[in-house]
Amino acid sequence: MLDLLVSTLIQGLIYALVSFGVYITYSILDFPDLGVDGSFPLGAAVTAVLLTWGCDPYLTLLAAVAAGALAGLCTGLIHVKLHVRDLLAGIITMTALFSINLQIAGSNLTVERAVDTIYSAHPTMALFGGLSLTYRKLAVSLVIVLLVKLLLDAFFSTKAGLLLRAVGDNPSLVTSLAKDRGSVKLAGLTLANALVALGGSLVCHETRSFSATMGTGQLVFGLAAVIIGITLFRRMSFVKGTTAVVAGSVLYKLCIALALDLGLPPNMMKLITAALFLLVLVASGRKGEEIIHA
Structure with a gap:
C-alpha cells in the first residue's frame, strides 16, 4: 500500500503541472484550450529525442517549456489575429501537433536505461x-512543482498576473486600462501550454518513453483536478488556487490508482477517467454551464 501511495503521489505531482496549465486557461482566462492534448505529448517528444541525443537532462526541461510555449502562442495567434473561435483554435493546434509530434519522435520512442x-x-x-x-x-518532482507553484503565485500578484485574471473575469476592465486583451490572452496561453509541456517532459523522464497518443484525455484530467481542488477548498479563502490544484491532481490520481488496484483492467483507464470526471462534475454541481473562476 505504501508503494501505491508513493507512486500515486509522484504521478499526482507531475500531472499537477498539466493542471496548472488548465487552471490558467479555464479558470483564469475562460478559454477552452483543447491544444493541451497536443502540448503534453509535444513536451514528451522533445524530451525523448534530446535525451537519446545525449542532451543534459535539465536542459530538456527548458526545451520542452519553449516548445509548449510556442504551441500556446500559435493557438493564441489563431484566435486573436485570425479571429477563429477559441474552441476551434485549440482544436486546430491539437490536430497540427499530432503530426508534428510524429515528425519529432515517431509514434513511440523509448529512452535507454x-x-x-x-x-x-x-x-x-x-x-x-x-x-x-x-x-x-x-x-x-516535489521540488519542481513547489518551485513552479511559488513562481505562479508570485506572478499572479503582479500587475501582469492581475491583468491575466481580469481578461477572464472582466474583459472591459482590461480595455478601460488601455491594455490589449488579445496580448494578455496570448501571454496566458503561452504560459499555460509551457506548463503543460513541462508536465509531459517530466512524464517522459519518469517513464523513459514517449507515445504519440499519450496526450489523449489530459484536458479531462486537468479539468477534473482543478474542479476537485477548487471545490474542496472553496470555503478556505486562505488556500491559494495553485495549492488547491495540486491537491486535486493528487486526489484524482489516487482515485484512478485505487480503481486499478481493485482489479479494473488498465485498458479501461480512459473510461475510468471519463467516469470520474462526470462524477466530479455532478458532485460539485458544475455541469458545464460555468467555468471555474478562482
Whole structure:
C-alpha cells in the first residue's frame, strides 16, 4: 500500500503541472484550450529525442517549456489575429501537433536505461543520492512543482498576473486600462501550454518513453483536478488556487490508482477517467454551464 501511495503521489505531482496549465486557461482566462492534448505529448517528444541525443537532462526541461510555449502562442495567434473561435483554435493546434509530434519522435520512442534523466543526473544524485530511485522521483518532482507553484503565485500578484485574471473575469476592465486583451490572452496561453509541456517532459523522464497518443484525455484530467481542488477548498479563502490544484491532481490520481488496484483492467483507464470526471462534475454541481473562476 505504501508503494501505491508513493507512486500515486509522484504521478499526482507531475500531472499537477498539466493542471496548472488548465487552471490558467479555464479558470483564469475562460478559454477552452483543447491544444493541451497536443502540448503534453509535444513536451514528451522533445524530451525523448534530446535525451537519446545525449542532451543534459535539465536542459530538456527548458526545451520542452519553449516548445509548449510556442504551441500556446500559435493557438493564441489563431484566435486573436485570425479571429477563429477559441474552441476551434485549440482544436486546430491539437490536430497540427499530432503530426508534428510524429515528425519529432515517431509514434513511440523509448529512452535507454543507460541514459540519465533528471532523476539520475549528477545534480540530483548530489542532493538525493542517498534515496532510492522511487523516492528520488518523489523528491525531485516535489521540488519542481513547489518551485513552479511559488513562481505562479508570485506572478499572479503582479500587475501582469492581475491583468491575466481580469481578461477572464472582466474583459472591459482590461480595455478601460488601455491594455490589449488579445496580448494578455496570448501571454496566458503561452504560459499555460509551457506548463503543460513541462508536465509531459517530466512524464517522459519518469517513464523513459514517449507515445504519440499519450496526450489523449489530459484536458479531462486537468479539468477534473482543478474542479476537485477548487471545490474542496472553496470555503478556505486562505488556500491559494495553485495549492488547491495540486491537491486535486493528487486526489484524482489516487482515485484512478485505487480503481486499478481493485482489479479494473488498465485498458479501461480512459473510461475510468471519463467516469470520474462526470462524477466530479455532478458532485460539485458544475455541469458545464460555468467555468471555474478562482
